Amino acid sequence: MSIQNKPHMVEAVMFFSERGGICKEMLFPEFEALLDSVVNMPEFADEQVRMAYLLINPRLMIRSVVFFFLDFDEKGAADSGWNLPLRHLADNAGRGPDMGAGPIRLACRSQCPVSWHQMHLWDPSLAPGGNDLVLLRDTVKRNALGLIVEDESSAVMVPERLHVAAEDRWQAPDPALAQAEKAAAEKDREQRAKAAQMIKQQRLRISTLSQQYEEELARLKMASAEQLRSVQVEQQRLLQALRQQETLNARLKEQLGAQAAQFQSGREDMSRQRRVLEHNTRTEMDLLRSQFERESQAKVAAAVAESREQVAIRDVELAYRVEQQAHTQQELERVTAERDELARQGGERILERLAKLGVVFVVYHPGAGHLTVPLQDVARYQNNPLAYAASKCFVSEQQYRQWLEHYQNPVCEAQLPNGERCAMPIERIDSPSRFVSAESGCCTQHKALSRLRTVG
Template sequence: MSMQNKPQMVEAVMFFSERGGICKEMLFPEFEALLDGVVNMPEFADQQMRVAFVLINPRLLIKSAVFFYLDFDENGAPDTGWNIPLQHLAERAGRGPDLGAGPIRLACRSQCPVSWHQMHLWDPSLAPGQNDLVLLRDVVKRNLLGLLIEDDASQALAPERLQMASEDKWYAADPAQESADKAAEQAAEKVDQEQRQKAAQLIKQQRLRIASLSQQHEEELAKLKLLNDEQSKNLQAQIHGLHQALRQQEELNSSLKAQLAAQAASIQTSREEMTEQLRTLERQGRSESDLVRAQLESELQAKIASAVVEYKEQIAIRDVELAYRKEQDSQLLQEIERLKRERNELAGQSGDQILERLAKLGVVFVVYHPGAGHLTIALQDIARYQDNPMAYVSAKCFVSEEQYRQWLGHYQQPSCEAKLPSGERCAIPIDRIDTPSRFTLGDSNCCARHKASSRLRTVS
């Protein structure tokens, strides 16, 4: 008999998107694997996500909830320094709204059992139509995580747990009246108890919402106060800078005024001195102009004499350079004449004379051709070989020049040269004929099939 899996309490983690919905659900072991770096979440890269840790009973009802922040780096890996004890906070948290299984245990920024973790938590929205707790309740009910559910039949009391009243109380003196009174009393107590529970739950929810709004208002007030202080400091700094600039400008203006007064006095003094000098110059002008003119003429004559001497020296240097170049030109002309004579002497020696001189020195002229091998060419046959090397070689092989050319094509590429009906060459590899005299056109350059057909055509 195999053991069946029984429904039990389950820990899960829900990720809230910026638009307000839930974009990711996972079981707590998957969340631990994410924290351990086993997997990453690239879709959350470089974001601070709002996350909720929930404890779910077998009837898909939430028992506890912890709302916290989780930062991801640019690769989608969670913050390595994150260390919030979610299970501990869920156990120690205060009461919250009833989501179907009695008041839940709720840990958030405005209701945190451990004060130093408060800054890492966030308050869920409880506004109508945007209630994050109702959103969590509905998502858990959809059971996208595939949790095991406890049947409603199992909620019924087992027979052994039922208590039976004593036999003398089975019948009442007035059964109808007593049962009616008891039913009315129980109904009134039940209605009263439900009203009290609803009122207590509503008060608790309103208190939580008031605490959340108070926390938000305090944070906004602190931010505004900090912004106001910074703006005040900036304005004070600007005012101080403007005062200092104004003081410096005033000092600069006074300094400039003093400088202008001093310059005006100096200009007046200079004007008076210049007027006196002009008068003096007018008296001495004629005599001084004559002296200056004479001095300028003497200086001009001296400069002209110096320039003439300098140009004469440059002309002498150019004459020496011209004489040196003439000598070089005559040497170059002599060298050109010598080279012309050597060229004419070399041109007078013909090619035949050069070959005869090489033959007398023991030089032998050897060439290689396929089919003939290495041939030694006599001096008297060199001209004939140069005119037609192919005819010379075919004569050495005792065949005609045409047969040697045909054999040479077969030797370089031994394949069947017969034409197929399609017009293409047969090109089947055949045995190579090494000697030109043994080569027969139409037989040596064909495969066995085309040799036979050639013979048949010949016989017919």
């Protein structure tokens, strides 16, 4: 009979629904088949689904959790370009809360062991009554996946773990004293574990709330910019309508001028005909004059009446156009005033409103941690965030930049004879104020050489 020293861990994947709760569970081999497009899931077509990768021990207790996203196309097939090292993230993640088997390893957006995978992770909710970690724990306990559970009472003692006490300690200890010491040690351990778990949960919740506030601020800025663009588009539309109205008024004036010229030309033609008739005989002239006068008067009366009617119509149309133009000008002035008011209320006014509503602007910088930026320091922070963080660490901007490069990639920066960097992994300096450029960024060998050069 063989004894298994290390219990076998089971890999599983849980699917979270948009309405809250877990909608689907599967073992990791099934998830790999989904990634290989062996099967599709039409219920998640054209969606980005929140998922959790779990390592579960034989007693149905969670040991590691990775919260990640997975995209599905319109047919329900998983994203072919998705390639997230879930097991690596689970094995190298930071400590999380105790879920029954000691502190778990937790990888999420605000606690990611590999920085370039942070954008593919999400933060769980730790709110009372909606705690995603508690939901995962209860789901695993239900054992819908049919995992084989190890009975704690059937655990076999490993021979290597058996130790024989020394002969001078074979006498029976005092049971009451041993029991009291054991109870005190157990109580102290429980208190420490509870305090560490509470601190970890509060830090994770603060990080999640900070990210939510940043996203809300970005959304408000985007909405303000979109409203300003819509006002500008409306202004352009009104200006174009005004130009069209002015063009129409000019065309109507040209038509009225042409009609007046045509009427004047008709009068001149009739005058010429009258002068020709005066050269005829007196009798014919009298007859023609009387006839001409009648016809002329009739034509003139008809032409004048028609012209007056046309002029009256044009006057009404012109008055309507002038009224429309005045209305358009008033609307343009109102929109311009609204645009100016929006422009005045932009930027700092929005920040002042948020500050009055109790919104706190929190940023995170390595070495300085989470910084609360007062409203009067927002402009200085926007101009140079690194200089602002360096001032909070009581170092210069140059020293902070050098430390930040060391913090993100703690390797030896000394230059080898061939021109390349040493790149030997070194101990990371967590505080910028303790970082010395020529010494803290070098390995032991190059640090010694640097000291020899300084002494020499």
